[in-house]
Amino acid sequence: MTAIVVQDLRVSRGGTEVLKGISFSVDPGSVYALLGGNGAGKSTTLLTLLGFLTPDSGSASVLDNDVTQCVSRVRQQIAYLPEAATLYPHLNAYENLEYFLDLAGRKTTQLELDQALDEVGLQLESRSRHMEDYSKGMRQKVAISLAIxxxxxxxxxxxxxxxxxxxxxxxxxxxxxxxxxxxxxxxxVTHDVYGACQVANRIGLLRRGQLVGSFDAPAGERIETDRVHATFAERATA
Amino acid sequence: MMREFKFMLRDKAVWVWLSLAFVFSLAAVSLGLNEVSQQNAEIAELKQLDRAERRTNLAAQADWGSAAYYTFHITYDPPSDFAYAAIGQRDVSPWKHRIRMLALEGQIYETDANNPDFALVGRFDFAFVASLIAPLLVVLLLFDLRSGEQVAGRLRLIEASAASGAKLWWSRAGLRVSALAVALCVPLIAGGLVSGAPILTLAFCVGAVCVYLAFWTMLTLLLAPATRTGAYNLTTMLGTWLLLCAVVPAILTQLIERVVPLPDGGEIVLAQREAVNDAWDLPREATYEPFLQRYPQWADHTAWNDEDGFEWKWYYAFQQVGDQTAEPLSQSYRVGQARRDELARWSSLISPATLMQRTMERLAGTDMQAAIDYEQDVRQFHGVLRDWYYARLFKAEVFDADVAIETIPTFDPVGR
Known part of the structure; x- marks a missing residue:
């Protein structure tokens, strides 16, 4: 079963068509990077998959669940990491994780919390401090551990x-x-060409709401950064 | 729910508003209890003084006419056990009258009221806190519920994480407003237990507060969307509060006063006084004729001669006629008051704050109807007093101070 399928998706925000008929799919166990400049429609794609925006036409589904028909079921299948995620500043890392996980209906143990925070490299002594004292990077690490x-x-x-x-x-x-x-x-979704090439099995170049190119990683290898960078500079930011 | 409860307890702003609600409610209930206690103490003291003074006065008289002239009677409307929560009309309408056998209407409408400056400011009672301050606290607790998360960049994460976004916001709002209801109602219930208010009345009042808070909760959630900023939502909600709690009630009051004009209390006093004063110079027939239409049973005891000197029964007859002359004005005043009250009752359906206040005043027995009922009680008692004195004056009974002290009617508010 394909994890994410987006077919000829068109989405408007504030009367302007932001996504103009994009199509792509994400296979299980793979990383798909949508690469584009500011205003390309990257975040709009994510918000549509989460059911926050309604498509004008086309379709999008997550694990065979249509995002407009089964919003609640779709959200249960997705961990979402927003850009510059701000968790509650008056809670510490543990309390934030417990709160948001409980919100999603997941109970965890202290050990699981520590393992996830170890995985993202958040220092032990920082975990019991209120997040208002955290740097942006530390906050992002907690948010990533939440997604995990x-x-x-x-x-x-x-x-x-x-x-x-x-x-x-x-x-x-x-x-x-x-x-x-x-x-x-x-x-x-990112505008970091290097990062995308480091992790993605497939990269889609998004420009003004349209996919203008795509790259697949050869088996067992990474996508060539220079090639993507050149195409990105040529097409995605033109 | 437990998760949201713990979350709410960690929010300092929530603590500030809930503490403020508790302090306001506690202050209002304490002031209300103090006011009711003062009124009860005043009534008890007046009753004691009234009894002693009447005994002294009656003992010093030589005839029934003088006894009726010099003897006063205290009448009063005791506050209910729930009046501490809503002082209501007791601020502006008299709840005690010291009356005697003279024409009554003047005695009712020339009575002293409490300091009108205080009445203008209004009373800081629980009804005020519940109807005007509580909606503000609901607004302050909820205006930023979703927009605050949006501004902080958490809204999408929260809604993407929660199984049901709507359920989350309702439970957050519900918990905050429930905590507000508890902060407001705990002092109210404690006050009720101290004053001995009926449990059913307390329960009804708590229910009314909860329904009212639920109304403001729904209004705030409806008018304060996540897509607007907190400042925009706060401005919108404060404007709505001002409109529903101040502008609409003021406009309705003005409209009702224009639609139902009332004669001035002074006009009633003047009409009655002029009738009484004129009677001294009129033939006695001009007094006795209207008097006997009302009291035909004394027709055989009113033989008169205009050359006769002063007679008490004639004097009291023209006091009665003074009241009869002022009766149409007085009646229209009462009908107008009742009509205004009726219109205010209906119009309160579009002014939730007024409806809340009226509901509490009705429960406390401090509304306009209670004031009108008390006035009627005073008239009824004055009627009993007249009957008692007329029987002695017109039959020319020999005055006996001891009998007078023992048998003279006294005002009894029991049953009100």
């Missing part, structure tokens, strides 16, 4: 490495590849 702990088959990541330092970006990319290796289907 949701244990959903599909992950939607909106500019996930935004605000992370280079070391943390490398760690995050390794984590994403690891999650895909565990069978998760991941759709990430």
């Amino acid at each position: 702990l949701r244990e959903t088959p599909v992950l939607l990541l909106d500019e996930p490495t935004s605000g992370l330092d280079p070391v943390a970006i490398d760690e995050f990319n390794a984590l994403v590849r690891n999650l895909a290796g565990l069978g998760k289907s991941i759709l990430m």
Whole structure:
């Protein structure tokens, strides 16, 4: 079963057509990176898959569930990591994770929380501090651990490495590849060509609401950054 | 629900507004209990003084006419056990009258009222807190419920995580407003237990508060969407509060006063006084004729001669005629008051704050109807007093102070 299928999707926001008939699919255990500049329609694609926006035409489904018909079921299958996710500043990392996981109907143990926070590399001594004292990168790490702990088959990541330092970006990319290796289907939107090439099995270039190119990773290899970069510079930002 | 409850307890802003609600409610209930206690103490003292003064006065008289002239009677409307929650009309309408056998209408309408400046400001009672302050607190607790999450960048994450977004917002709003209801009603119930208010009345009042808060909750959730900023939502809701709690009631009051004009209380007093004063210079027939139409049983005891000197029975007859002359004005005043009250009752259906206030005043027995009922009780008692004195004046009975002290009617508010 294909994890995400988007077919000729058209979506308007505020009277302007943002997505102009895009089609792509994400296979189980793979990473699909939607690459594009500002205003290309990357976040609109994610919000449509989450059921926050209604398509003008076309279709989108997650694990065979139409996103307009089965919003609740779709959201149960998806862990969503928004860009610059702001969790509750008056709660610490544990409390935030417990709150949002409980919201999603998932109970966790302290051990599971610590394992997830270890995985994203959040220092032990920071975990019991209120998040108002966290740097942007630390906040993002907690949000990533939240996405991991949701244990959903599909992950939607909106500019996930935004605000992370280079070391943390490398760690995050390794984590994403690891999650895909565990069978998760991941759709990430980004304007980071290097990061996309590091983790994605397939890259789609989005420009003004249209897919203007795509790249597939050869078996066992990564997509060539220079090729994507050149095409991105030529088509996606033209 | 437990998750949201714990979450709410960690929100400092919620604590501030709930504490404020509790303090306001506690202050209002305390002030109400104090006011009711003062009124009860005043009534008890007046009753004691009234009894002692009447005994002294009656003992000093030589005839029934003088006894009727110099003897006063206290009448009063005791506050109900729930009046502490809504002082209502007791601020502006008299709840005690000291009356005697003279024409009554003047005694009713020339009576002293409490300081009108205080009446203008209004009373800080529970009805005020529940009808005007509680909606503001609902607004302050809820205006930013969703828009605050949107501004902080959490809204999508929350709604994408929650099994049901709508259920989440309703439970968050429901918990906050339930906590507000508890903060408001705990002092109310404690006050009720102290004053001995009926459980059913307390339960009805708590129910009314909950329904009223639910109305404001729905209004706030409807008019304060996530897509707007908190400042926009707050401005919208404060405007709505101002409209529903101040502008609409003020317009309705003005409209009702224009639609139902009332004679001035002073006009009634003047009409009655002029009738009484004129009677001194009129032939006695001009007094006795209308008097006997009302009291034909004394026709055989009113033989008169215009050359006769002063007679008490004639004096009291023209006091009665003074009341009869002012009766149409007084009647139209009462009918107008009742009509205004009826219109206010219907118009309160489009003014939730007024409806809430009226509901509480009705429960407390401090509304306009209670004030009108008390006035009627005073008239009824004055009628009993007249009958008692007329029987002695017109039959020219010999005055006996001891009999007078023992048998003179006294006002009894029991049953009101």
